[in-house]
Amino acid sequence: MSLSVKKITKIGLPLILGGILVWYMFTIIPPKDLLEYFKNANYWWIVLGLFFGVLSHLSRAYRWKFLLNPIGYYPKFVNSTLAVLVGYLVNLTIPRAGEVSRAAVMTNYENIPFEKGFGTIVAERMADLIMMLSIIVITLFVQFDFIFELLTKNFDPIKIGILLGALVIAFVVFTRLVKKAQSGIGLKIKNFILSLSEGVSSIFKMENKWAFIFHTVFIWLMYIAMFWATIPAIEGLNVSFGAVLVGFIAGGFSIAATNGGLGLYPVAVASAFALFELPEKTSLAFGSVMWASQTLMIIVFGGLAFLFLPIYNKNK
Numbered sequence: 001m002s003l004s005v006k007k008i009t010k011i012g013l014p015l016i017l018g019g020i021l022v023w024y025m026f027t028i029i030p031p032k033d034l035l036e037y038f039k040n041a042n043y044w045w046i047v048l049g050l051f052f053g054v055l056s057h058l059s060r061a062y063r064w065k066f067l068l069n070p071i072g073y074y075p076k077f078v079n080s081t082l083a084v085l086v087g088y089l090v091n092l093t094i095p096r097a098g099e100v101s102r103a104a105v106m107t108n109y110e111n112i113p114f115e116k117g118f119g120t121i122v123a124e125r126m127a128d129l130i131m132m133l134s135i136i137v138i139t140l141f142v143q144f145d146f147i148f149e150l151l152t153k154n155f156d157p158i159k160i161g162i163l164l165g166a167l168v169i170a171f172v173v174f175t176r177l178v179k180k181a182q183s184g185i186g187l188k189i190k191n192f193i194l195s196l197s198e199g200v201s202s203i204f205k206m207e208n209k210w211a212f213i214f215h216t217v218f219i220w221l222m223y224i225a226m227f228w229a230t231i232p233a234i235e236g237l238n239v240s241f242g243a244v245l246v247g248f249i250a251g252g253f254s255i256a257a258t259n260g261g262l263g264l265y266p267v268a269v270a271s272a273f274a275l276f277e278l279p280e281k282t283s284l285a286f287g288s289v290m291w292a293s294q295t296l297m298i299i300v301f302g303g304l305a306f307l308f309l310p311i312y313n314k315n316k
Contacts, residue, residue, distance in 0.1 A: 029281045037285035038292075041233045048292050053297055054224035060084050060124075063215035066208045067120035068112065075110040078312060082305040084111075089302025092260040092295065099125070103269035109313045127212075128300055131220045132252060139245040162216070228289050235283040247272040251287070260298070265291040 055127040061081040068075060087102030103117035207211060226247045231239050239247070249271035254264040261268075266287030 029284045033281065034067060034288060037234060038289060039281075040235070041289055043233065045233035046230055046289065048224045049233075049290075050293055052222045052226040052281050053294065056219045056226070057081070057084055057088070057301075059215045059219050059222065063212060064120065064124070066206060066212040066215075067123055069208075070206060071116060071120075073110065073112045073116070075106060075112065079106065079109050079309070081314070082309050085298075085302045085305035086309070088298045089306070092242070092298060092302075094258060095256070105309065109309060119225075123240060127216050128220075131216060132249075135220065135224075135245065136249055140248060142245065143242040156182075209248075226294075227251065227290065230293065231300070232281060233289060234286045236279060236284055237273075239278065240276065243273060243276040243278065246275065251290070260295055261291055263303060 008061070053166060058081060063085045064075075064080050064084075065075070081106040084104045087098035088104055089098070090101040091098035099118065099121045103114050103121055104184050105110075106117045107114045167203050175271035185258065221312040224244070231237055247269045250268040254268035255261040258264045266284050269287035269290065270280055273286075274280060
């Protein structure tokens with residue numbers, strides 16, 4: 001497969017998937033009904049959610065300095081913030097391209113070598129991955145009784161036990177194979193795990209590690225707060241804390257799968273809420289409002305960042 005075909009596939013497939021999922025959503029909740037939910041939404045709650053989102057972006061921009069300062073670079077906070085916003089905007093068009101554009105912005109306006117800036121962003125992503133995994137583990141503990149009841153209610157306990165035993169054996173075999181891997185996908189997985197562990201250890205070795213950890217936790221708390229604060233905007237949703245966590249995780253994975261969660265975000269959130277027997281149409285409406293408000297915020301602030309960057313740095 002040529003490089004151009006790979007690029008087209010990488011960009012086109014998520015868009016096609018998003019389009020199919022939008023069509024699927026409209027088979028459940030017609031556009032006219034969805035529009036009514038948007039008209040009747042309480043926008044004060046949406047604004048509150050967006051406020052938490054803005055705080056997360058500012059914290060992310062500020063956290064970046066704890067990785068750049070030790071290697072000798074001290075960018076202006078304004079440029080760091082604008083670079084973060086540009087990165088989010090670019091990610092809406094080409095998944096994962098935002099990290100590249102973010103590093104490129106700092107190269108152009110702060111003279112930070114691209115490879116060094118990009119390296120710090122990769123380290124950030126590792127910290128974010130750890131936070132996402134931590135939230136999943138916390139959710140499993142918080143919702144253990146619910147998950148256990150859900151599984152035993154829908155599946156034979158003996159089959160669940162056999163499956164868990166098989167998973168443990170598979171994990172042990174997989175771990176040993178990865179450790180011995182010298183080439184192929186096994187080596188890639190091993191290198192990824194090693195990079196992840198190195199990234200974690202480097203966090204605890206940095207000079208301002210506690211400030212970095214604080215901002216990392218704060219960023220993710222703001223993500224959850226943004227999700228939770230937007231729920232009352234749609235009438236008819238009585239969502240428990242456990243459902244908030246499960247819905248948040250489902251939405252988070254959907255953003256990585258398609259362009260900013262296009263089409264998939266509302267469906268993923270509604271599917272998560274369905275586990276808690278919440279109404280499907282209302283859940284889809286909430287997911288749509290949540291996705292639309294986030295996306296609009298990124299488009300507006302990201303677009304302004306593109307325009308403001310050359311103005312703010314006109315003397316360079």
